[in-house]
Each structure stands twice: as C-alpha cells, then as structure tokens.
Amino acid sequence: MEWANRMNQAMAYIESHLMEDIDYAEVAKIACCSVYHLQRMFPFLTDVTLSEYVRRRRLTLAAVELQNSDIKVIDLALKYGYESPEAFTRSFQQMHGTAPSSARKAGTMLKAYPPFSFQFSMNGVAEMNYRLETLPAFSVIGANKRVHTANAFATVPGMWAAAAGEGLFEQFWQIWSSDHPLRGILGVCADGDHGKNEEFTYIMSVVSGHLPPDGLSKRDFPAATWAVFEAAGGPEGIAELWKRLYTEWVPASGYALAYLPAIERYLPPEENKNELWVAVVKA
Template structure:
C-alpha cells in the first residue's frame, strides 16, 4: 500500500492538468478506490482531491511568480477551463489573486510533494481479531454531525445528552446480537471526506435480521462480511483516535486486508468522563 500511495503521488505531479482515474489506478495496483482514498486521507491528513488542488496551485503559483504571460494558458495547463474557476481555486489556496502574484511574486502557500514511508517498529500496539458477521441491523437514534479528527465532538455529546436515561436502558435491552451493548456508529462518510463534512452518527445497538425494529428508531444496515476488531483502552477520546490513525499507518500496510464500504462501529465496554475501554470495528475484505 505504501508503494501504491507513492505511485499515486507521482501520478498527481505527472498529470496535474488531467483528470486522474483513481478507480482505474486502484485496479492496476490490486486494490479498490474506496480503500486507496481512505488510506490516503488517513495518512496525509487531507483528502486526495484537496492534495491535488494544492499541488496544482503550488506549481501554478510558481509559474505566475516567474511572470507567465497568459493566465488562461496557466489555468488550462493545470486542469481548469476558465480563468474565473482557476482564480477561485488559486485564491482559496494562496489567499491572493493570480494577477497579484504575477505582478508582485507572492505571497504564496506551498504544498510540498508528499512521500509516504512505513514505520517498521509499530508505534501503537494493537489487539486485533478478524470476525465474520452476517448482515448487521444497527438501530437507534441518528443525527448529522461534522467530521472531526481530534478531540471530543460536541454535537455527538449533545445528541447523546438529549436522550432520557430510560432510552439508553431501552436500547440496551433491545440489542440481541454481536457486537453487543451500546454502539457508536459512523456511516455515510465519503472515502476522502475533508474535516467538517457531514456524516451520520447513530447511537444504538445491533439486532438480528429477524428481530422487529421499533418504528421510532433509525436504521443503518451493514452488509455481511468480515470485520477487523481493534481493542482500545486509555484516555478518551485520544487513545481511540490514535488507534484509528494507527490502523492506517501500521496495520493495513502490514496485513492482507483492506477496507470495504460500510459503517464503522465503536463498542463501548467501559466509559468514564476521561477514559474508555472499547472496540473499534472496521469492515474489511481480503486484499
């Protein structure tokens, strides 16, 4: 996977004016577009689309600073059909207009070319189990929240706090299959979604496919398949978020599995205001 990501970075710089067929590239390297985008986003801390935009604007800015005579030629060279759309993208990265950079040489914001490396020592110990489950019916109370990579998500906290205590008890009694207990389910996340984009968060439990679902509950279904279950124990939410990152940096590059589309699940075994013992369930398939 590390070799594939670096080949993708090379392709971005080689074809900055062309639309990259990420799906075809993934197939050529024996993986899927979904997994490739998820791994890129996790390791680069930005979506692939954002990296492409920043690299295009970095090189375009250098050309304009050298006095490129025609803005439209520079725009077309870097994949934009008009000077207007190019100007908006340029300003979003550099905070200034292309014409100003051509006249004054800056200021410019630079996106260096990425290079991925695998850390061989494994910085985060991980307890992992591969389990195979039939279709999961995840039911509970869902809401839309912004994606945050670090720290507590206040909108999730507000969502959970808005439920009366008896509703938590009801959900616990309703769950009847693995993963058992109260679950934090994250769904409808684009594979390279930027921080702040909306996702669906469900506070709920798992039901057997034959169990009737109460009409007042929201439902997320997960296809039958394999799950990688990672154990986590420590300060909350830091330890869990570090584990998320470590799956991309340490586990997936070293194991014959890749992510498949589907929700991610956190199963809480013990939770206090400052620490948690939990399991992170990620849908996977053999690579």
C-alpha cells in the same frame, strides 16, 4: 511494500487528473479501501485533508503556468476547477500570499507544494493487539448524524451526551440483540462523501433484528471478517486507535480495508474498555 505501492498509485491517479473533476471513488479503489476510509486515513498519514492536498497541488501548477505563459486568469480559474476568477484569486492568495496578477512579476515569492509519495518503515512502535472475528450478516438500528471529518473526535462525544438526554438509549434497550457478539452501544462510521464535502454519516445504534421505530433507521451488514482492537478507558482511546489503525496496522498487517462501515463499540463503564471493529480482507 504493497500498501505503499497502492497509495502511490492513488497519488499518481490524482496527479494525472488535477485539471478534471477527480473521481474519488476511483482513487479509493486504487488504494484498495472505501471512500470513507480514504477520506479519514489521509489526514492521519499526511496532516492535511485530501481535498486540501488537491487544492494545493492545483495552485502550485497554476502558479507555474502564470510564470511561464500568457494564459488569462479567467481561463486558469476554469482550467483548475474554480467557478469564478474571484474564487480562484481568493484561493491563490490564501496559499501564495499574492494575487495571480502579481505572480508574473519578477521576484514575486510563490509556494510550491510537491506531490506526495508514500513509503513504509518500522520505527519501533508499540505492539498493537487485535483479534479477528467472522460474523454472519446482521443489522443495526440507530440515529443518523452528519459529522465533519476534521472535527469528528471533538463532535461525537457531545452527540452521545445529547442522545442520552433525549432518551435514545431507552429506545435502544427495547430493541437491541443482547446476545449478539457486537452487544453494546455502537457508533457506525459510514458514507464518506468526498469530492462534495468532508463529511460522513455517524449512526448511534445497536444491533437489532426489529423494525426501526419512528425516527430511527436501519443499516444492514453482510457477513464479513472484522479486525477488532481494544481501547482502554473512554472515547479518547478510540481516537488513538483510529490513528494507529491507519498509520501502523494497515501498512504492516497484510490486510486491506473492506468496503464496509467501521464500528466503534462502547461497552459498560465497569468493563473499562471500548473496541474498534474494522472489516478487512486479505490484501
């Protein structure tokens, strides 16, 4: 399947560049998604972050080299991208349970972490309802926050609660475009920074044609087609949608993820639903 082929090509690129600084933008390009989507999608598919996968693959190869050559630990550390032998030794011991200096000894137990390979299969999953919306260009205005990818679903609800106490919503109601298809409070998920850290920018915002007030910033979106998924209930429904988007819908849909931030749309409590908007293109 095309999706599995793209992901396997991305893994092959990583495998061939393990002894270099990996260009995650190029990995995302091969996978036909943004760096942000790559960063968030990988743990849903594999239960491990992409940076941790790369670390384990490098340390697997380093262990093989220690057992089959007389390379010095300092040279091995530099070869696999560590700034010092001490940093390499800490990471090696964390994974293998032994120091690099002991890895050459006969009988030492080491761990091998094989390359990932993706395949797609249908296992009777529940249907996933969506609609397509084509919107002209628009802008959002909001407050930017940096969020760690691994903790996003625990961190973001607290951010919204704090924003309410700080009067952010009152600012929003003065500038929002109430007649826009994306009415309501929006969480824009943007700007993954993979390779430097595991964070992204989360923008608590509304659609607006105004200039941003002091302390808030503006983000422009071009015209695009969006796949829209409904989640009943509170923010926990959005979290489940993210997982199903990456593990079920994208592999089977015939669409690829566009190079635009995704949007969480939070509607009034009486509507008892929220939405996830993801820009897409035909695969």
